[in-house]
Amino acid sequence: MSAAARFAEHALTTRFEDLPPEVVQAAKTFILDSIGVGIAGSSVAGADGLLAVASGWGDKPEAQVWGRPDRLAAPAAAFLNAWQMHNQEFDCLHEAAVVHALASVLPASLAAAEQFGGIDGRALITAVAVGADIAAGLGLASRTGFRFFRPATAGGFGAVAAAGRILGLDRAALEAAFAWQLAQASGTMQAHTEGSPILPVQVGFNARAALQSCALAQVGFAPAQEVFEGAYGYLPLFEGAFDLAPVLSDLGHTWRIAEFSHKPFPAGRATHGGIEGVMALRARHGFSVDDVAEIVISAPPLIRRLVGRPPVVNPGPSYARLCMAYLVAKVLQHGKITIAQFSDEARADPNTLALAGLVRVVDDGNPDPNALAPQSVSVRLMDETILIWRGETMLAHPSRPLSREQCLTKFRHCLEFSAAPLCADAAALLQGQIDRLEELQDVRALTRLAAGSFV
Numbered sequence: 332m333s334a335a336a337r338f339a340e341h342a343l344t345t346r347f348e349d350l351p352p353e354v355v356q357a358a359k360t361f362i363l364d365s366i367g368v369g370i371a372g373s374s375v376a377g378a379d380g381l382l383a384v385a386s387g388w389g390d391k392p393e394a395q396v397w398g399r400p401d402r403l404a405a406p407a408a409a410f411l412n413a414w415q416m417h418n419q420e421f422d423c424l425h426e427a428a429v430v431h432a433l434a435s436v437l438p439a440s441l442a443a444a445e446q447f448g449g450i451d452g453r454a455l456i457t458a459v460a461v462g463a464d465i466a467a468g469l470g471l472a473s474r475t476g477f478r479f480f481r482p483a484t485a486g487g488f489g490a491v492a493a494a495g496r497i498l499g500l501d502r503a504a505l506e507a508a509f510a511w512q513l514a515q516a517s518g519t520m521q522a523h524t525e526g527s528p529i530l531p532v533q534v535g536f537n538a539r540a541a542l543q544s545c546a547l548a549q550v551g552f553a554p555a556q557e558v559f560e561g562a563y564g565y566l567p568l569f570e571g572a573f574d575l576a577p578v579l580s581d582l583g584h585t586w587r588i589a590e591f592s593h594k595p596f597p598a599g600r601a602t603h604g605g606i607e608g609v610m611a612l613r614a615r616h617g618f619s620v621d622d623v624a625e626i627v628i629s630a631p632p633l634i635r636r637l638v639g640r641p642p643v644v645n646p647g648p649s650y651a652r653l654c655m656a657y658l659v660a661k662v663l664q665h666g667k668i669t670i671a672q673f674s675d676e677a678r679a680d681p682n683t684l685a686l687a688g689l690v691r692v693v694d695d696g697n698p699d700p701n702a703l704a705p706q707s708v709s710v711r712l713m714d715e716t717i718l719i720w721r722g723e724t725m726l727a728h729p730s731r732p733l734s735r736e737q738c739l740t741k742f743r744h745c746l747e748f749s750a751a752p753l754c755a756d757a758a759a760l761l762q763g764q765i766d767r768l769e770e771l772q773d774v775r776a777l778t779r780l781a782a783g784s785f786v
Contacts, residue, residue, distance in 0.1 A: 417531035486534060
């Protein structure tokens with residue numbers, strides 16, 4: 332059986348009743364978090380321009396844009412909501428896979444649900460769970476470092492599985508949809524390397540492609556069979572060395588959504604160890620900004636590759652969110668990292684640049700090309716005192732989860748950044764709907780609330 336056939340079987344035969352209670356709870360937790368982050372992303376610079384372009388991709392108002400009153404064709408809505416979810420680096424991820432799966436899976440699932448109609452909460456939870464399994468599984472199968480932007484490329488296949496299930500595709504059609512997705516998969520690391528705001532747009536491209544792939548699968552063209560493992564299939568072409576066998580054998584037994592990590596800070600996950608370490612050392616020792624002579628973050632090679640970039644004058648917001656030195660400097664200045672610290676005024680602060688110059692990221696020699704942890708932080712003070720912090724796992728990893736109140740505080744904070752005003756009780760209403768998601772008869776109630784409407 333090909334990998335595409337095995338993924339299709341898992342996506343279509345899994346029942347809600349197959350999901351353990353902790354998996355259902357994890358899915359609800361991350362659906363709430365993801366909608367909140369997606370609403371916050373609606374006010375990021377460039378949103379109006381992307382909305383104007385996406386509005387031309389079809390004239391059917393099928394699905395809701397979160398944080399706005401606008402409705403677009405389903406693929407266009409999936410595109411915009413996926414971009415909004417990832418554009419502030421605040422969305423959840425599977426750390427071992429290095430895949431932000433829900434940024435593609437959830438927007439595609441909800442757009443498909445609006446397009447199809449009558450999809451209940453149990454169906455949404457199940458679709459998100461199987462989509463996360465496939466997206467994260469592809470990342471886990473890789474034995475090499477990033478060649479392409481994996482959150483976009485792997486996430487798109489998870490989105491196909493989730494949306495295809497919601498849209499009622501049979502196995503043959505879903506296998507064909509995976510083949511169509513391979514033909515459209517895209518996303519390079521160049522935007523990440525340069526800190527370009529096009530980076531999260533690549534997630535949107537693959538979410539939009541997922542709905543297009545599901546539609547094209549019903550045309551009847553003969554699909555490629557070895558979509559994932561063939562000589563020019565996804566894994567050899569996009570990842571290089573891989574081992575898919577353990578991933579396929581785990582389907583239906585290990586549920587990847589329960590292994591996801593939150594993002595407690597609106598910045599690249601690779602920066603979170605450094606951020607937490609500096610916060611912890613300041614809380615423990617009480618040193619001031621003026622006391623600091625140097626800060627060194629020692630971490631796996633992927634950390635240095637992703638966020639060890641040099642601080643620059645007035646960085647763009649995408650660059651700043653992926654710059655360890657900038658973020659540690661902001662922690663020294665303010666004791667925390669918030670969405671507001673990426674405003675034009677905050678990024679132009681010359682004091683931030685001066686402090687960032689004290690920060691270095693060094694490679695600790697970890698042989699795992701996809702490892703994000705452990706990380707250690709060394710602060711050398713002006714009097715030559717050395718302070719050390721080490722984190723084996725980062726805050727909000729499943730082994731160190733956020734509390735319920737921390738999750739809700741983040742969610743409520745995100746809704747404050749909606750592009751359009753939400754109804755006064757939006758946070759409470761969305762929270763209530765998702766807390767009881769398995770009882771919800773039509774998930775279009777969620778997207779209406781995400782637009783600020785009771786109706």
